[in-house]
Amino acid sequence: MRTHHRITAVAVGIVAVAIGPLAASITQAAVPATPSGWSLAWSDDFDGAAGTGIDTNTWIYDIGHSYPGGADNWGTGEIGYHTDSTQNVYQDGNGNLAIRPLRDADGNWTSGRIETVRTDFEPAQGGVMRVEGRVKLPDVSGPAAQGIWPAFWMLGEPFRGNYWNWPGIGEIDILENVNGTNQVFGTLHCGTSPGGPCNETSGLGGSTTCQVSSCQSAFHTYSVEWDRSTATEELRWYLDGNLFHTVNENQVDATTWTDATDHGFFIILNVAVGGGWPGNPTPATASGVPMLVDYVAVYQSTGSGDPTTPPPSTGPDAYSTIQAENYDAQSGIQTETTSDTGGGENIGCAANGDWVRFDGVDFGSSAAHTFSARVASGAAAGISGLVEVRLDDVNAEPIGSFAVANTGGWQSWQTVPANIAPTTGTHTVYLRFTSGQPNDFVNVNWFTFAH
Structure with missing residues (x-):
């Protein structure tokens, strides 16, 4: 059963923080040597x-x-x-x-x-x-x-x-x-x-x-x-x-x-x-x-520059197939193995307010006008939402979106197109998920843009 784990604490949460490689033993290890720059x-x-x-x-x-x-x-x-x-x-x-x-x-x-x-x-x-x-x-x-x-x-x-x-x-x-x-x-x-x-x-x-x-x-x-x-x-x-x-x-x-x-x-x-x-x-x-x-x-x-500002030309080509699991940051999202053509992973458990971020997406000088994404949904009847494209700020107005509801299962995949506002240049691209209900409503395997 798919569940979107959501924290219901009023005054309790968890902060476990660590740095360094995974350690498989359960024996003691002192606080490690202070990392360079810290x-x-x-x-x-x-x-x-x-x-x-x-x-x-x-x-x-x-x-x-x-x-x-x-x-x-x-x-x-x-x-x-x-x-x-x-x-x-x-x-x-x-x-x-x-x-x-x-x-x-x-x-x-x-x-x-x-x-x-x-x-x-x-x-x-x-x-x-x-x-x-x-x-x-x-x-x-x-x-x-x-x-x-x-x-x-x-x-x-x-x-x-x-x-x-x-x-x-x-x-x-x-x-x-x-x-x-x-x-x-x-x-x-x-x-x-x-x-x-x-x-x-x-x-x-x-x-x-x-x-x-x-x-x-x-x-x-x-x-x-x-x-x-x-x-x-x-x-x-x-x-x-x-x-x-x-x-x-x-x-x-x-x-x-x-x-x-x-x-x-x-x-x-x-x-x-x-x-x-x-x-x-x-x-x-x-x-x-x-x-x-x-x-x-x-x-x-003391820090060393802005990690949220990507180099302008190092991200993916907007017109290639951008794998959703290759995000640069996310909120509320999980990854899982996909049964879709080509295999690999998809992102899932997307619900209202969740998002994924892709840095340095290059649209070139000839404007993109459409967007399509490979999506699947096993949401219950009456549960649906929007897959939105936003540029440079997760709270910016969407340049395009499409609605998705149950497609027959969480691994029953469809390619859904949508129009977007004409877009050129290099941008940080957010896929943001919006719904009137709190439930998970969509998985995404990949997306792409077209002229």
Whole structure:
């Protein structure tokens, strides 16, 4: 069954950040050498003795079912009670932090949630910050993982002590996973809820899968880079050093972006049990399987130019077949193997507000007048939407679009044409997906333009 995973947290998300190569072992690794061009601003490598708790000069235990005076069940509907017990949160003696959800004889769940004492993590003006972590998700899948929701994330400093100003103060989820799937999510939450400029409670999110070994069977590195070195601020998400999601400040209005980012953040690690996104655990859910965190590090850099501005002549020819999975950035999109002619991959799970970006698309001096795309849909009756072409800004007016509804299945492919406004020159091309419903409504394999 196809599902478009959308975050339903009100005050919880995940930010797992890391840099460096995938590591398949579960043994300890100290914070790696600081990458060239960066300086280490803060870190913890959890090298305490086996069975010891966290350093309370660095971390705060969150206790109970909510912040005092805050939303019940952490605002997410989760059912676990967070403790400061070393049964739930401990250092394992191998250089890792363990956060372990446990079920007692009466069926009640406990787990752990910790956050940094510091609330000032943000890039310097004109600089870049990278938040990074090496994490192994709880090694369970299928029915044994039902309701398990590990996360590594950040909340804006103004949330501390208020607890009711989410999502306006910003939440950066660098790693989220539910129910033991080999899929991780990165999201910015902002604006107002429900709906608003950031599509809450879903947020502006993207996802990817762990390669070589699953997210549960091995450590992987997760990172987010927050770039203030260019005219347009940008957040970039990476898994094992591979970019999988980008959010630019011009995707929302200036007030929304400022409210969400014009302050420091604090870092959170937790394993939630149950809640609005994963659903609650069942008797088959495994107890006692921890999330392991090798290290968390924060780096600062002065930046080196604008990564959102592509070289004008290095992108694809507009009149070639542009494979949709070869995007330069995306929001809300997943890739999957396609059964369409030629094989390869398609992009999928496209729903209202999602997009993909292609840099430096060269239309030449003779204007393009049409656009066509290879699409498929298994959407339910009554679910449809538009595939729009926008140039240079994801919020620009579309130069053309076509509607798509159920084509007979998510791998039942059709080529659909549309007229576009005459276009020449080199542009950043966005395919943006617009619908009156929140459901997934289209997959795209490739697209092209014609004179």
